[in-house]
Amino acid sequence: MKTTKFVSCARRCLCKPSFNTLSSNVSCMSTEAAAAPEQRGARHSDSFTMNLFRGHFETGQIFPFPEPLTEEQRQTLAELVPPVEKFFEEVNNPAKNDADSEVEPATMAGLWELGAFGLQVPTDLGGLGLSNTQYARLVEVVGAHDLGVGITLGAHQSIGFKGILLVGTPEQKARYLPRVTGGELAAFCLTEPSSGSDAGSIRTRAVLSSDGGHYILNGSKIWISNGGIADIMTVFAQTPVEKNGKMVDKVTGFIVERGFGGVSSGPPEHKMGIRCSNTAEVYFEDVRVPVGNVLGGVGDGFKVAMQVLNNGRFGMAAALAGTQRAALRLAAEHAATRQQFGRRLADFAGVQEKLARMAQLQYVTESLAYLVSGTMDAGKQEYQLEAAVSKVFASDSAWTAVDEAIQILGGMGYMTSAGLERVLRDLRIFRIFEGTNDILRLFVALTGIQYAGSHLRELQRAFKNPAANLGLIFSEAGRRATRAVGLQKPVGLDALVAPALRPVAKHLARGALDFGACVESVLLKYGRDVVEEQLVLNRLAAAAIDATTSAAVLSRASRAVRLGLPSADHELRLAEAWTEEATERMARLSDAFAPRTLARNARLTAIGRAVSAAGGQPTRNPVDL
DSSP, X not given: OOHHHHHHHHHTTBOOOTTOOBOSOOTTTOSGGGOSOOOSSOOOOOOHHHHHTTTOOOOTTTSSOOOOOOHHHHHHHHHHHHHHHHHHHHTOOHHHHHHHTSOOHHHHHHHHHHTTTOTTSOGGGTSOOOOHHHHHHHHHHHHHHOHXXXXXXXXXXXXXXXXXHHHOOHHHXXXXXXXXXXTOOEEEEOOBTTBSSOGGGOOOEEEEOTTSSEEEEEEXXXXXXXXXXXXXXXXXXXXXXXXXXXXXXXXXXXXXXXXXXXXXXXXOOOOSSOTTSOEEEEEEEEEEEEGGGEESOTTOXXXXXXXXXXXXXXXXXXXXXXXXXXXXXXXXXXXXHOEETTEEGGGSHHHHHHHHHHHHHHHHHHHHHHHHHHHHHTTOOOOHHHHHHHHHHXXXXXXXXXXXXXXXXXXXXXXXXXXXXXXHHHHGGGGTSSSOHHHHHHHHHHHHHHHHHHHHHHHHHHHHSGGGOHHHIIIIIXXXXXXXXXXXXXXXOTTTSOGGGHHHHHHHHHHHHHHHHHHHHHHXXXXXXXXXXXXXXXXXXXXXXXXXXXXXHHHHHHHHHHHTOTTHHHHHHHHHHHHHXXXXXXXXXXXXXXXXXXXXXXXXXXXXXXXXXXXXXXXXXXXXX
């Protein structure tokens, strides 16, 4: 996304009352999170991460850890997981897939036979009808073995036809879902040469035909996973829409078949990683798309696209939890057997720390994946920030964990035979696609700030008529006043967490209060100009991620104790260690706004502008005077 476009888009979502807070309409940046127009009352959310920005510790969706599976669903998983694991161990050949830059035909045929391309499609339409949590468990298996195959599967069902599953009409579902589970691949066509993260700037257009029966689609899409081999595509294009008596362009989603004619694709792209996943440019030339193939309503395409992406992000976290688990196993096995200086690598404290931190990252990633999937399976609607956090954290931590695994294996890890160099190449794309981590951090921060700002604005209105709003004034203003002098008590978590975790849980709850105060200070300091302060927003996002991940592992480890799991003691240590370090980072958040830090930020941005202006490093080599 271009920064200028992002800033102008965000600015249109801001208002300027005396509190200089954000409006409640950020629909140009998010989806359901703030799709409604500005209303008089502040919107209330059940989202844990959203409420952090108000200094509220909302426990409902995190504590206790979700238990969304019925006994029947557990039995279904018990029957599905072993054959899928066996398939990836005995049939799929990730090294050959990578070398050939395609998934072996026998592997593709086997995946179709297993039903792997229709995991969440209802059984009466040809799929397995799995819940989000069941889906996450199987995706974790795939991520442990072959991320390239995982992208082929995910591009098909996590985003390719997910829009049909989520918002398709009964007729669209009946027509297309049996096909995408019966051998026809799907793709999600959003990105264009001139629009990456900035989905609103797409140029592909669809115009209603003179007879009103079709849309005529023209344009192109770039870097489309499954783009060269998909038969059915979800395509987003600008369409003329009447608004306030004028015709304006708005994005609309369409279900497009290659068989409509006019659809073609370029050669497969040569990539750093996920080489076996087909990636190609797709072209649309006067494609006649029936009006019945509009997906989710004319002009609602951006909302549909974001709904699809929000809905699928937990799957990425699940896959990368599997990747990290596999890398950790390789590293631990090597450390336990490799002898150096007369001792096993596993006996050295430095290696032990590496293994411990890898285990922490894997545990957090897995906890986030199943927290989000469980939230979705429980029917909750507000999980977009938690899903974004899961994607950002998973992709960052998987890169770190696999890199450390290579370090532990040393030269052996660098060789192709170990498989880790392929995994590292595959991993690099996960921090880029389906929402770059940079944009998602800003999304988390700005969406949270908007939510906090709406409540400040509500309080401002209340003071205009205090007699009618005494309850709000005393509850909200009183909360803010006591927080300002350090008297407000953190939410009590003793009944929600295991006894051993109560000390760190208390620190986390205190940190949530301080975080809310910091957000309020940022709002009052920058107002609508906060969209320009991306370094500040990144620090707020980092603190929100620390708080969300800590709550997730505290909840999961407490569940392990409650159920008496054999791993309970280990899980307690993981959760305690992670939360302790995370809350220490959160406590340093105020330093991010100290004058010396702001001066450092200004210096860094000045250096960046100089590098950009010079087209590279402005300094010369020391020997070139």
